[in-house]
Amino acid sequence: MTATLSVAAILAESSRRYPRRTAVVDGDLRVTYAQLWREALTVAGALRDLGVRPGDRVALQCPNTVDFPRAYYGILALGAVVVPVHLLLTPAEVAYTLRDSGARLLIAHPAVAAGDFDIPVVAPSSLLDAEPLRSYASRDPSDPAVVLYTSGTTGQPKGAVLSHLNLVMNATVNVFDANDARPSDVVLGCLPLFHTFGQTVGMNGTFRLGATLVMLARFTGPAALDLMVAEGVDVFHGVPTMYLALLDAAAGRTDLPRLRLCVSGGASLPVAVLERFNEAFATSIFEGYGLSETSPTATTNQPHFGTRAGTVGHAVWGVEVQVADAAVDERIELLPPGALGELVVRGHNVFSGYLDRPGDTALAVVDGWFRTGDLGTVDEDGFVTIVDRKKDLVIRGGFNVYPREVEEVLARHPGVAQVAVIGVPDPVHGEEICAVVVPGSPAPSGDELIAWSKERLGRHKYPRQVRFVESLPLGPSHKVLKRELRKAVVASSIGVTEA
Structure with a gap:
């Protein structure tokens, strides 16, 4: 049977x-x-x-x-x-x-x-x-x-x-x-x-x-x-x-x-x-x-x-x-x-x-x-840590940068309500790190967020670009759609702060 x-x-x-x-x-x-x-x-x-x-x-x-x-x-x-x-x-x-x-x-x-x-x-x-x-x-x-x-x-x-x-x-x-x-x-x-x-x-x-x-x-x-x-x-x-x-x-x-x-x-x-x-x-x-x-x-x-x-x-x-x-x-x-x-x-x-x-x-x-x-x-104790999606990895000047690590740092800034970090094309480094931010209150400046990140991340990791948006694109399951974000960022230069 x-x-x-x-x-x-x-x-x-x-x-x-x-x-x-x-x-x-x-x-x-x-x-x-x-x-x-x-x-x-x-x-x-x-x-x-x-x-x-x-x-x-x-x-x-x-x-x-x-x-x-x-x-x-x-x-x-x-x-x-x-x-x-x-x-x-x-x-x-x-x-x-x-x-x-x-x-x-x-x-x-x-x-x-x-x-x-x-x-x-x-x-x-x-x-x-x-x-x-x-x-x-x-x-x-x-x-x-x-x-x-x-x-x-x-x-x-x-x-x-x-x-x-x-x-x-x-x-x-x-x-x-x-x-x-x-x-x-x-x-x-x-x-x-x-x-x-x-x-x-x-x-x-x-x-x-x-x-x-x-x-x-x-x-x-x-x-x-x-x-x-x-x-x-x-x-x-x-x-x-x-x-x-x-x-x-x-x-x-x-x-x-x-x-x-x-x-x-x-x-x-x-x-x-x-x-x-x-x-x-x-x-x-x-x-x-x-x-x-x-x-x-x-x-x-x-x-x-x-x-x-x-x-x-x-x-x-x-x-x-x-x-x-x-x-x-x-x-x-x-x-x-x-x-x-x-x-x-x-x-x-x-x-x-x-x-x-x-x-x-x-x-x-x-x-x-x-x-x-x-x-x-x-790790040795069996705890699993996700570093990032393989496809979301940013390679800047030959160095691997994991967006989640950058997002964790920016999420601790009191003026950041939400953040997603992506790689955008760059003629010098191949890819540049871009932070797309939904500001909180009071809203921070792009220069402020770059400086905040620079103090807390290695030189190859901190974002050189910051863009402010009203909301991040979400899929039906409420996950941030990074591929849509990349398309929008590459197609537009609105709201850019560059280091």
């Missing part, structure tokens, strides 16, 4: 164990686990009636409302594969995702801009009148469960295929081993659920515990604080820009939420922001690290090992993270503790490969290790 496993079991089991407990809060709606699972089985029945079969791919484009988990677990209950679609894509980009994934059907929320697609498009509300399935379809643990499209920083986006084993294990390890998560938790669901962080750590992790997920469809700092206070939220998962927004919104307020557990991921969290947030909210942020291809969590600061600011903690249970020689592509050459190289990952969380792209998969998974493209170190 073959073993079976389904991500749908996450919701099914919590429905069996905690039927009357609130699974989702969505505005005035309070949806119990029993009700949510019944609705997911109804969605599965409707998809079956529309001709969807186990193994088929179904695209899902939906904001953070209860419709998302209804449809997500309904697709999985049928034995089909979920293809989450970013909300901010243009119709042409959506069409690419649908075509590349081979999706049979698109479930699109009415709030999402429509397009002219080659496959049927249905609203989530139209899937709630069918005869529900009696239970979920059995799947092999290695069967595809979700296809997540990467951001496509080089070339076109690729579909990362995640198995049922990948996702069930990652959700389980996150809540039972890596973090002090509890069934009594009330979690703010503000990370986009179509993104791997919000989907696995937020939604699947919360439901694996039988805790409560409070939906927030559009994140702003004030809206998040108001909702957290109103609903008694005590767990927050976010990316660094969200923590900055909460800090800004907290200024002058006395009614702040009592946050027991905070997890940061998606991008490097400046230590200065971590310290300010911990002090303002009387809590501790646990910074972690992962990618779509690692389900996503690979490492996190964990109570068991103790925390260390500026690091992303230890590898999670059942996962190994090492450092390999970044200059050797055809094989993995592991480096000793403390050495700088490319972070590589192996374990239950590593994806099955890129959909229909065996060549790209072979480049990404070498000798059983997934090559992350991130540069970092693993």
